[in-house]
Amino acid sequence: MKKIIFSILLLTSLAIFGKESNYVFGWSHLENPDLKIPRGGTTTGPAVNLDTQPSPLWGKIHNPNLSKLEKDKLAILSMAGKYRVYFDFMETMGFVENYQPKQPYQSWATEFVEVVDEKTNFISLQHIIVMYFKLDDGSTSEPVVMKHWRQDWKYEDSEINTYIGNKTWVKNKIPSMANKGTWSQAAYQVDDTPRYQSYGKWTHSENFSSWTSKETWRPLPRREFSIRDDYDVIIGTNIQTITPTGWVHEQNNKKVVLNKNHKVLAKEIGIARYERIKDFDWEAGDDYWKNTQKFWRVVRETWNKKLDNSKTFKLQSEVDGEMLFSKLFMMADQYGQGETEVLNNIEDIVKIHSTIKK
Numbered sequence: 001m002k003k004i005i006f007s008i009l010l011l012t013s014l015a016i017f018g019k020e021s022n023y024v025f026g027w028s029h030l031e032n033p034d035l036k037i038p039r040g041g042t043t044t045g046p047a048v049n050l051d052t053q054p055s056p057l058w059g060k061i062h063n064p065n066l067s068k069l070e071k072d073k074l075a076i077l078s079m080a081g082k083y084r085v086y087f088d089f090m091e092t093m094g095f096v097e098n099y100q101p102k103q104p105y106q107s108w109a110t111e112f113v114e115v116v117d118e119k120t121n122f123i124s125l126q127h128i129i130v131m132y133f134k135l136d137d138g139s140t141s142e143p144v145v146m147k148h149w150r151q152d153w154k155y156e157d158s159e160i161n162t163y164i165g166n167k168t169w170v171k172n173k174i175p176s177m178a179n180k181g182t183w184s185q186a187a188y189q190v191d192d193t194p195r196y197q198s199y200g201k202w203t204h205s206e207n208f209s210s211w212t213s214k215e216t217w218r219p220l221p222r223r224e225f226s227i228r229d230d231y232d233v234i235i236g237t238n239i240q241t242i243t244p245t246g247w248v249h250e251q252n253n254k255k256v257v258l259n260k261n262h263k264v265l266a267k268e269i270g271i272a273r274y275e276r277i278k279d280f281d282w283e284a285g286d287d288y289w290k291n292t293q294k295f296w297r298v299v300r301e302t303w304n305k306k307l308d309n310s311k312t313f314k315l316q317s318e319v320d321g322e323m324l325f326s327k328l329f330m331m332a333d334q335y336g337q338g339e340t341e342v343l344n345n346i347e348d349i350v351k352i353h354s355t356i357k358k
Helices: 002-010 068-077 283-308 324-336 340-352
Strands: 081-094 105-119 122-131 144-155 159-165 168-173 183-188 194-205 208-213 216-218 233-243 246-257 263-278 312-315 354-357
Touching (some): 068 144, 068 194, 068 208, 105 283, 122 283, 144 283, 159 183, 283 324, 324 340
Antiparallel strands (some): 122 144, 168 312, 183 194, 194 208, 233 246, 312 354
């Protein structure tokens, strides 16, 4: 349990690989020094080797002989790989009296993205974190491994689960004329519970492939809900763009209070850069996923069944003082150690931590 909590907490207090932050864009005209140094902690990781060669699918995506659908699928599949990731978030403007911008946020990770399911019109990508840290004595830590978020893509989806606040999602139908040529993207938390879902179109040119979502509601991210309670939801647009050596996730967000008129506190931009790396030791992550992937498959299938059978879904992330993610992570470790009987408890846990209306 301590290892699970330690792994989660690391993700909320991360810094930059091997060097001090050099923040050059933002509220540089204000005298507040906190706005020039992002929050995110003091941890550093060992240097990594970037893979500067174009990914195997990069050239294939832009083959003029392929159909639009074939290019779309290759673009989604090209997000699988092994990466160094930088995350940057900054409030850009405020809409309340005496607004004061909040401290920007930066963090990093090393993670691989695995294709866990691929069908004709469906692709599922699982992110697995494998991180090493520089210690005070100059040595490198043992690897910290954690199952991270998941993204599911579905072509011409007919309905999506829309977040409405208060840990509640409702099922909305997409008109047949509106979903033509689109892909829905559903993002899931580390415990395979829903986070957000939207849909949009991929666009391709000679050397450019990008997907833009419709406006999307989502719960507060961990970097925010652990320190803030002055707003209820993020409403924003996601853009995922393929590069020759990785991909980039951009966000344009509003931080919103759910009152009668949906009061907007501020706007925020975010960017996550996934850059391919090589010569990195992923063995601990590979072993973890090999030993637990069946457990997590049952977990996600159980949650998906619950979502598919509901018009309204409400999540209880904590019951009797126990967090859902820590309970499932502990069970995954037990399963990886050969205690396969824990599979029998998954359905009961999902039932306890969720409420649905059909």
